[in-house]
Amino acid sequence: MRLLIAAVAGLALAVSVKGKPADINDSAIVSPEFPASLAAYGFFAGGADKPSPALLPYALRTPLFTDYAEKQRFLYLPPGEKFGVGADGRLQFPLGSALIKSFGYHDASGKLNIIETRLLLHRAEGWVALPYVWNADGSDAVLKVGGARKPVEFSKPDGTKMVISYSVPNKNQCKQCHSTKDSVMPVGPVWQNLSFANAKARLAFEARGAGPSKLAALEAKWDDPNSGALEARALAYLRVNCGHCHKPTGSASNSGLFYDDHERNPAALGIGKRPVAAGRGSGNFDFVIEPGHPERSILIFRIKSTDPGIAMPELGRATAHDEGVALLEAWIKSLPTS
Amino acid sequence: MRMRDKGVYAIAAVSLAFASSTAFAKTISVAAGDDAQARLQEALIGAAPGDVVELGSGRFKLTDGLSLDVPKVTVRGQGSGQTILDFTGQLGAGEGFLVTSDDVVLRDFAVENTKGDGIKSKGADRIVYYQLRVEWTGGPKETNGAYGIYPVESQDVLVDSVLVRGASDAGIYVGQSRNIVVRNSVALENVAGIEIENSYDADVHDNLATRNTGGILVFDLPNLLQMGGKNVRIFENVVVDNSTPNFAPKGNIVANVPTGTGVMVMANRNVHVFDNMLGQNGTTNVMVVGYRYPQTDPKYDPIARGVAIWGNQHDKAGWDPKFPGSQQIAQALGGSLPPIFWDGAGGDDAKPVVADPVPAISLGLADLKASPESAQPVMLQNSANLPQELPRIRLPESMEEAVR
Numbered sequence: 001m002r003l004l005i006a007a008v009a010g011l012a013l014a015v016s017v018k019g020k021p022a023d024i025n026d027s028a029i030v031s032p033e034f035p036a037s038l039a040a041y042g043f044f045a046g047g048a049d050k051p052s053p054a055l056l057p058y059a060l061r062t063p064l065f066t067d068y069a070e071k072q073r074f075l076y077l078p079p080g081e082k083f084g085v086g087a088d089g090r091l092q093f094p095l096g097s098a099l100i101k102s103f104g105y106h107d108a109s110g111k112l113n114i115i116e117t118r119l120l121l122h123r124a125e126g127w128v129a130l131p132y133v134w135n136a137d138g139s140d141a142v143l144k145v146g147g148a149r150k151p152v153e154f155s156k157p158d159g160t161k162m163v164i165s166y167s168v169p170n171k172n173q174c175k176q177c178h179s180t181k182d183s184v185m186p187v188g189p190v191w192q193n194l195s196f197a198n199a200k201a202r203l204a205f206e207a208r209g210a211g212p213s214k215l216a217a218l219e220a221k222w223d224d225p226n227s228g229a230l231e232a233r234a235l236a237y238l239r240v241n242c243g244h245c246h247k248p249t250g251s252a253s254n255s256g257l258f259y260d261d262h263e264r265n266p267a268a269l270g271i272g273k274r275p276v277a278a279g280r281g282s283g284n285f286d287f288v289i290e291p292g293h294p295e296r297s298i299l300i301f302r303i304k305s306t307d308p309g310i311a312m313p314e315l316g317r318a319t320a321h322d323e324g325v326a327l328l329e330a331w332i333k334s335l336p337t338s
Numbered sequence: 339m340r341m342r343d344k345g346v347y348a349i350a351a352v353s354l355a356f357a358s359s360t361a362f363a364k365t366i367s368v369a370a371g372d373d374a375q376a377r378l379q380e381a382l383i384g385a386a387p388g389d390v391v392e393l394g395s396g397r398f399k400l401t402d403g404l405s406l407d408v409p410k411v412t413v414r415g416q417g418s419g420q421t422i423l424d425f426t427g428q429l430g431a432g433e434g435f436l437v438t439s440d441d442v443v444l445r446d447f448a449v450e451n452t453k454g455d456g457i458k459s460k461g462a463d464r465i466v467y468y469q470l471r472v473e474w475t476g477g478p479k480e481t482n483g484a485y486g487i488y489p490v491e492s493q494d495v496l497v498d499s500v501l502v503r504g505a506s507d508a509g510i511y512v513g514q515s516r517n518i519v520v521r522n523s524v525a526l527e528n529v530a531g532i533e534i535e536n537s538y539d540a541d542v543h544d545n546l547a548t549r550n551t552g553g554i555l556v557f558d559l560p561n562l563l564q565m566g567g568k569n570v571r572i573f574e575n576v577v578v579d580n581s582t583p584n585f586a587p588k589g590n591i592v593a594n595v596p597t598g599t600g601v602m603v604m605a606n607r608n609v610h611v612f613d614n615m616l617g618q619n620g621t622t623n624v625m626v627v628g629y630r631y632p633q634t635d636p637k638y639d640p641i642a643r644g645v646a647i648w649g650n651q652h653d654k655a656g657w658d659p660k661f662p663g664s665q666q667i668a669q670a671l672g673g674s675l676p677p678i679f680w681d682g683a684g685g686d687d688a689k690p691v692v693a694d695p696v697p698a699i700s701l702g703l704a705d706l707k708a709s710p711e712s713a714q715p716v717m718l719q720n721s722a723n724l725p726q727e728l729p730r731i732r733l734p735e736s737m738e739e740a741v742r
Contacts, residue, residue, distance in 0.1 A: 146379035149401065149429070167430050171383050172405035172438070182438070182461060248563060254460065254490045254514050256562040267561045267635065274631065275589055276559060279454060279484025279507050282589030298589065309453035309483055314432040 023052045026078055029121050030096050038117060038132040038141035041098070043076065047138050048102050048114035052076075055100060056205045059195045060188055062222040062236045064244075065324055066103060066316035067164060068156060070112055073188065074100040075205070083209040088261055089191040091209070097122040099186055105154040115150055116168045117141050120178065120186055127184040129174030145171040156322065164318040173315055180249045187244045192219035193236075222327060234331035235259075237324055238269075241313060257288060270299055271335065278302075281310045291335035300329055363388035370396030370421075375404075382406045382413070393447055395420040403431025409439040412740075415447025418471035418501070425452040433458040433488070437465060443740045445469050451476075456502070458488040464734055465489055467497045468741045474504030478527045478585045482506040486528065490514055491564070496737050498522055506585060507592050508533035509550070512540065514564040519731050520545060529586040530555045530595060531577075536562050540570045541731040551584040552592070552599035553577035553619070556606045559591065560629065560638035568607040568644075569728050572614065577601055578653070579618040584660075596621040596660040605629040608644040610728055617653020621660050622675050624650075626690050628683025630706050640706055641684035646725050648693035652677045663710035667701065671715060675699075680718065681710075691721050 023042040028035050035041065044050055051057070055074035063071065077083060078096035086092055093099075098121050104114035114134055121128045132141035133148050147170030153163050169176075178184045191212060196202035220228025222237040238259040245252040247260035255276055258268040267273045270288030275281070275298055283301035294300045302312040304320050311317045366381045366389060368374075378398060381391050387410035395416045400423055406413065415421025425434045434452035437444070437459040448471040449456045456472035459465045472486035486502030489495045490513040497520040502509030509528035512518050518540035524547075525531030531547030533555040534540045540556075547553035554577055558567035577600045586593040595602060598620025603609045604627050616623035624647055629640035656675030659668050668675050676697035680690050685704040692698045702714035 144376075145383045146376040147402065148376070165429055167402065170379050170402075170405070172379075172407045172436075173403075173431075175407060175438075176405070176436075251460070253563060267633075272632075273561055274559075274591065276562065276591075277455075277484060277488075277490075277507070277511075277513070278587075278590060280481060280587045281454075281484075282587045282593075284588040286589045307453065308428055308430050308432070315430065318429070 024054050024076065026096055029076075029078075029098050030123050032123065032125065034128075034130060034143060034145070036143050038119075038134075038143075041119070043074070043098070043100055044117075046140075048072075048104070048117060048134060048141075049112070051100075056208060057197065057201050058189070058205055059197065060240070061193050061195045061219060061227075062233075062240045064188070064240055064316075065321040067152075067166060067319045068154060068162070068321075069103040069105060069115075069166070069316075072102040072104075072114075075189070075208075076100065077208050081208075085191050085209065085212040087212075089193075089212065091186070091189040091191065093122050093186070095122050095124060099189070101188075105152055114138070115152070115166060116144075116148075118169075118174065120184070127178070127186065129171060129178055129184050131168050131171065131174060133168055144168060147171075147173065156319075158322065162319060166318065167316065169315055176251050177244050177313075177315065179245075179251050180247075188240075190219075192217065193240070195221075223323060230327075230331050230334055234328055237327055241321075241324065245313070270297075279309065281305075281312070283310070289332055289335070292333060292337035294329035294332040297332050300325065300332065303328065362386065363390075365390045365392050367392045367394065369394040370398045374398040375400050375402055379404055382408070382411075385411045387411065390414055393421045393423075397422045397424050399424050399427060400434070401427055401429050403428070403433055403436055405436040405438065406442060407438045410441040411439070412443040412445070413447070414443075414445050417446050418448040418469060421447040423447060423449045425450060428453045433483075436460070437462045440464055441736070442466070443468065445741075447471075448473065450474070452483045454483045455488045456483060456486040456505070458485070458490065459492060460489075461491045462489065463492050464494040464737055465492055465496070466737050466740045467500055469498075470500045472500070472502045472505075472509075474506075477504055478506075478529075478582050479504070480506055480585050480587055484508075484590070485511040487511070488513070489518075493517055494733055494737060495519070496733055496741070498741050500524075501526065503527050505529065506587060507590055508555070511535065512537055514562060517731060517733065519543075519733055524548075525550055525553070527582055529582075529584060529592045531580070533557060533592070534567070534570055535559065536564050536567050537570070538564075538566075538568050539731055542570070542572045543574045545575045547575060547577045548579050549582050550580045551582050551586070551597050552595040552602050553580045554601045555592070555595065555599075556601075556603045556609050557591065558605040558629070558639075560633040560635035560640070565635075565638050566607070567605070570606060570609045571728050571731075572601055572609070572611045574613050576615045577619070577623070578615065581618070581620060594661075596625075596664070598622070598658060598660055599625055600655065601625070602627070603642050603645050605640050605642055606645075607639075607642075608725075608728060609642070609646075610725075611645070611647045611650065613649040615651045615653075616677065617651075617655060619655045620658035621656065621664065622679055623652055623655040623677040625679055625681075627681040628688075628706050630681070630683070641688050642680075642690070643684065643688045644725065645680075645690035646693075647678060647690060647698075648724055650694050652694060652696045661710060663713060666711070667713050667715055671699070678718070689718070691724060692718055693720060693722060693724060695720070 220232035433455035474482035484507035508530035509525035531550035678698035
C-alpha cells in the first residue's frame with residue numbers, strides 16, 4: 001500500500017513538473033499525511049480571498065443550509081486530469097482531486113470573513129475529509145481534527161440579528177454527512193445541481209470534464225418557482241439537505257426515512273410514517289409527514305428546532321432555515337389528505 | 339514442508355500478527371479539565387487500532403457529541419462513578435458518544451444528561467459496552483434523551499453490567515442488529531427498560547428491569563431496512579414493579595406501552611420467555627401482541643409468532659391495567675388482568691405456548707383492525723408442548739475476553 005501511494009505521489013509530482021500552475025502541492029493532496037496548515041497545499045495565496053488560479057469555482061443551485069453561512073466552493077483536478085459524470089449525475093473525480101469549501105459570514109460593512117475551509121482529498125486509500133480554521137489575521141488556516149466553536153454574529157435575510165456558536169465539524173463529523181457504505185464520499189457535485197457565477201467560470205469548469213453523453217435536465221432550484229413545481233423544489237431541497245444521511249447507505253439508514261436521489265415511495269419519504277428513534281424529536285406528533293398538516297408533521301418540527309436533541313439536520317444547525325422551512329411547509333400543505 | 343519448518347513458520351506468523359496488532363499499541367491518557375471537548379475528541383481521532391484511550395477521574399464538561407471511527411480501540415474510564423462525561427451543556431449532535439467502527443470496547447465510565455441519545459454505535463460490529471452508566475440525573479422526564487445505550491445495524495453486540503436510568507424511550511435499545519447479548523444490567527426508570535427491535539438472535543438474561551413503564555420489550559416495526567425480528571430469548575431476568583407512568587413523547591411507538599408492563603412482545607417470531615421473576619406489574623407480566631397500526635409495507639409481518647413462555651415465577655400483576663379498554667376487560671375477569679395475555683392477532687396459528695402455572699388469556703382480537711374495546715377474552719390453555727429451545731448466543735471470543 002505504501003509503495004502504491006508513493007507511486008501515485010511520484011506520478012502526480014512527475015506530471016506537475018510538466019505544466020501546471022506551480023502553486024499547488026499535489027503531493028500534499030495524495031500523501032497519507034494530514035498537513036497541519038492549509039498553506040501546505042497551495043490552494044490559497046495567503047488568504048481565503050486569494051484562491052489559486054488552478055482552482056475551479058462552482059456553486060450549487062440548491063445548497064446545503066449551514067447556519068446561513070456563505071460558502072465558496074472550488075474543485076481542484078490534477079494537471080491533465082478530467083472529471084466524469086455518472087448515470088445519476090454524480091461527478092466522479094480522479095485520484096489527486098480536491099474539493100475545497102470555505103465557510104464565512106459578511107460583516108456589517110459587507111466584508112466576507114471566512115471562518116473555516118473544509119477539504120475533501122481523493123487519496124489512494126479513499127476520500128479524506130479535513131477541517132481547517134483560519135487564523136485571526138486570515139493569512140493561513142490550521143487543521144482542527146477535533147473541530148471548534150466560534151462565536152458569530154450575522155443578519156438573516158429578513159434582517160433579524162443573530163448571535164450563534166458556529167460549529168466547525170470534527171473530522172468524524174465530516175464523515176457522518178459524507179458517508180456512503182462507511183466510506184467518505186463527496187456529496188455536493190451533482191451535474192443537474194451545479195451552477196456558476198458567470199459563463200467564464202462555467203466554461204473553465206466544463207472544459208475539465210467529460211460531461212454526460214445524455215445531458216440531464218437541470219434539477220429544480222429550491223427557491224426559484226420558475227425552475228420547477230413546488231414538489232420538485234421541495235424534493236430537491238430534501239435531497240440536498242437530508243439525503244446525504246437519509247439514504248440506505250448513509251448515517252441515518254436505520255431510520256427507514258430516505259431522501260436520496262431516486263427514493264419516491266411515500267412511506268420512505270415519511271408520508272404517513274411513524275417515527276422509529278425520534279425520542280423527543282417527535283414533538284408529540286404521530287407522523288414524519290402528515291399530508292395537509294405541516295403543523296403536525298415531525299419533519300417540520302425538527303427542522304424548525306435548534307435543540308440538539310431535536311434539530312435536523314444534526315450538524316450546522318444553530319439556526320433554523322426559515323426559507324427552507326417555508327418551502328417544506330407549503331409542500332406538505334399541498335399534499336392530498338386522503 | 340517438514341513439520342519442524344511448519345512450526346517455525348507458525349511461530350513466526352503468530353509473532354508477526356502479534357507485532358502488527360500490538361507493537362505500536364499505546365495508551366492515550368485524557369484528563370478532565372479545561373478544553374476537555376477538543377482534547378478528548380482529538381484523542382479519539384488520533385487513536386490507532388489497538389490503542390486504549392484512558393479517561394481520568396472527574397467530570398468532563400462537554401459541549402458537543404464525541405465520536406470514534408477507529409476500529410479496535412478501547413475507551414476506558416476509572417469507573418462509572420469516577421469518570422463522568424457530562425453533557426449538561428451540550429450544544430450540538432444527536433447523541434453524547436457515537437461509535438462507527440468495529441471491535442470497540444467502551445468500559446468503566448458514565449455519560450450524563452445528553453440532549454439526545456446517550457451512547458450510540460452504528461454499523462459497529464463486535465461492540466462491547468461494559469460497566470457503564472448512562473443517566474439523566476433528574477429522573478424520568480419527557481425532555482430526557484431517547485435511548486441510553488443504542489447499538490444499531492451491528493453484528494455481534496455485548497451489553498454487560500451497565501446501568502441506564504431516565505431514558506424517554508429505551509434504556510438499553512438494540513436495533514436492526516444480529517447476534518446480541520444483554521446481561522447483568524440494570525434498567526431503571528426508563529420508558530422501556532430493555533428493548534430488542536427488528537433484530538435477529540438475542541439473549542437477554544440476568545438483568546434487572548424495574549420502575550420502568552415497561553420492563554423488557556421485543557418489537558418489530560415496518561418500513562425499515564431490517565425487518566422480521568426473530569429468535570430472542572428472555573431468561574433469568576428480574577422484571578418487577580414497572581410502574582413509572584409513561585413519559586415518552588407522544589408519537590414514539592413506546593409512548594403506547596401501557597404503564598405496568600413486564601415483558602412485551604410485538605410482531606416478532608420465536609421469542610422465548612423463561613425462568614424469569616416477574617411481578618408487581620400493574621398491567622401484566624407478559625404481553626404478546628401484533629402491530630396494530632395501519633401500515634402497508636408488503637415485506638412486513640405484523641403478527642407475533644412462535645412465542646413460548648415457561649418456567650417463570652409470577653408475583654401479583656394486572657390489578658391496574660393501562661391500555662384502552664383494559665379496565666372493562668379486567669372487570670369482566672373479576673377485577674384484574676391475568677399475568678399473561680395475548681391479543682389474539684393472527685389467530686390460532688400464532689397462539690403463544692404458555693406453560694407457566696398462572697392464568698393466561700387471549701383477547702380474541704385476531705383482526706389487527708379490531709379495537710381492544712371489542713375484546714372477547716378466552717382462557718389460553720396451558721401446554722406442555724414447548725418448542726425446541728433456541729441455541730445460546732455465542733459471541734466472538736475477543737468480546738468475552740474484553741470483559742473477563
